[in-house]
Amino acid sequence: MEYTPISPFMRSISHAHLRVVEQPEASVPGKPVNKWELLRELSKAQAAFGISERDLTVLQGLLSFFPDDKLGGNAEMVVFPSNKAICERLNGMPCSTMRRHLARLVEAGLLVRRDSPNGKRYVRKHGEERVAFGFDLSPLYCRAEEVARAAEAVREAEERVRRLREVVSLMRRDLAALAEFGEEVQPGLGLWDQLRDTAVLTARALRRKLPLEDLAARRANLEALLDQARDAIDGPETEEMNTSDARFERHHHNSNKESIDLEPALEKGGAAADVPEKDNDEPLADVEGPDTQRVPRIPLHLVIAACPSLKTFYQGDVRHWHQLFDAACHVRPAMGISASAWEEAQRFMGPEQASIVVVAMLERFADIRSPGGYLRALTSKAAAGEFSCGPMVMALIGRRSAA
Template identity: 45%
Template sequence: MGYQSLTPFGRTAEAVRAALRTPARPAEMQAPVDKWQLLRDLTAGRARFELSDRDMTVLQALLSCHPETRLDAASGPLIVHPSNETICARANGMPCSTMRRHLAKLVAAGLIARRDSPNGKRYARRLAGTKIAFGFDLRPLAQRAAEIAGAAEACRAEAAERAALRETVSLQRRDLVALLDLAAQEAPSDPAWSPLADLATSTARALRRRLDRETLARIEAVLSDAIATARQMLGFESDDPSTSDAQNEQHQQKSKKESLDSESDQVAMLEETPSPVSDISGPQEDAKKIEAPLPPFRLVQNACTEIAVFTPDPIHDWPSLIRATDKIRPMTGISDAMWHEAKSIMGAGQAAAALSAMLQRFSEIRNPGGYLRKLVACARDGKFSPTRMIMALTPSPT
């Protein structure tokens, strides 16, 4: 008595072949396991076993037919024998055809085994005091408890890592959008921001889908580079905890020591260095038709601090900087005609940036009017770059 058939009742040749190929598990059992904890672990790691949530619903219905909370093969057989109607009722009214399909999926995954009776019915009876049952054997599920627990732990760790990456990408996208909004106020004419804006848009579109860990990691790396580029374009210093105040002071002294001794030397440097505008536009005659983009306002504000000494009004954007330079210009000895010519050739923003840079090193400029006249001549020839002029005032890293 107690013989277990090798093949299912009334199945196709393919089902018989699959049953014969299923490797036999060792008869030894580990310690009894909680069936509901086992179900929770399998639900968490079901992707490793290629199971769906509907498969788990059917397995839950089968486990509910086992009277004990713990699965222990040593205490008796682990065969449950519910009817199809009972399984469908405990599976929240699942159609019988759907239920049978998910049962076959659980059998194929090696989590349960069919123990069919001679006539294919599911029942239990006692013979000479021994219980004989035909139905679904839960022993394979209990035997794979350790494997299921490991798969669940791995899936939970992967899900936590994926959630952390998704949060990081979401925060990075938000920071990039904020930097783009700031750039729209400080450097609205700079075309270099367009690729970053496209990146922010495509990232928001990608986050609507369920992304895997590898894709999120790639997006995180791209956004990190984009944020670093945006900070550099806006003139923000990168946080370096290894740089002390004494080192910053040394940088400033070195920058001042290496500065040009006269306005003629500074203008010569502008003439010798090719303008970014001329590099992009090609022919030199076309360069003067294209106005060089304004430097980021934050860069001007950080590099040109002397202008705030000459005006009581706060300077927080380009219009306020232009108003401040209009008020300060008479104090520098620059004539009205020269200033109007500078604003018409350079533009009001570039003229304001140039005068702010001049104020930063005003003690080194012998003739402010002549110095501005040479800058205007450079701008007329397409050789003037206010960004490069401002960058010359910033401390160079060692």
């Protein structure tokens, strides 16, 4: 057609009609696009284009009048159904409602009205020339790449929300577990009630669809409470050990040095007792027998002091038992300890005691011919209830004191 009108029939003109309605040949992508895939992408990115589900329903009805599955190529993308035909295709949608949603699609720049002089929609042929009046789908086709990018951005945002929601849910679970554990080790502390209340409120909030900002704020709050809980649980042991340093030092000087060596018989293939000889004055509470509890009774700060080599191979902070476990997982492959030996040690010793053993082995790494076999030997003793990690740490401290 020699002229493309911009004004609609018997309706006022708007900014949407003043846009460029004829796409130049060079600006129209030459690759055909599946109309239904494009509609799905637009459905995902509908908020970016300011349209609703009902608008998309009308657009779906218009696309159904286009004979091919793919938009583009040399085919003219003008459909010319009547209002009655469109409403029938939309399962009886009222005509006034349909017209309102059509106007939204035109305003969003996804459709262009090409009205005939009398407002009717039809196609007319003049020899080989074909002129159609109706709804032009070419703007939707030309914005296919923009729609795809917007849909991908929405998916990435949804994935960020999903991952953050999982993290908040796991932190809530850990908070509730620490509250129960803290009540056992330090009953009566008001912090445990605060942790339980926060866990309950977080669980209720997670029933809703929370935005990213709300989830990020909840994560920061939960992280702070988890650190408080770990400090409260680990702190008393540390304080108790700080007041008892003199007792441990006296014990190291008075005890038989050979009895607290780092499992020397196991390194040479023999058998050795795990428990050091008792001092005549007072026993060592942490190593008085096989350690049947999963959480070590030896303070964490004493383990770190006995194993300074850990700082050379692990740069992270080690202030809690879970951080010591991360450090052991980090150095374990470099020591030549297989994953199966590490998992078996965790199963019979517990993660915390297994971590102490690994960092203690790192301190004496040059003296151990087969770290993996050595760890399996200690695991066998732990499975038989004949192992305690206390003597290993005391041996290392005794060696440092003697040096």
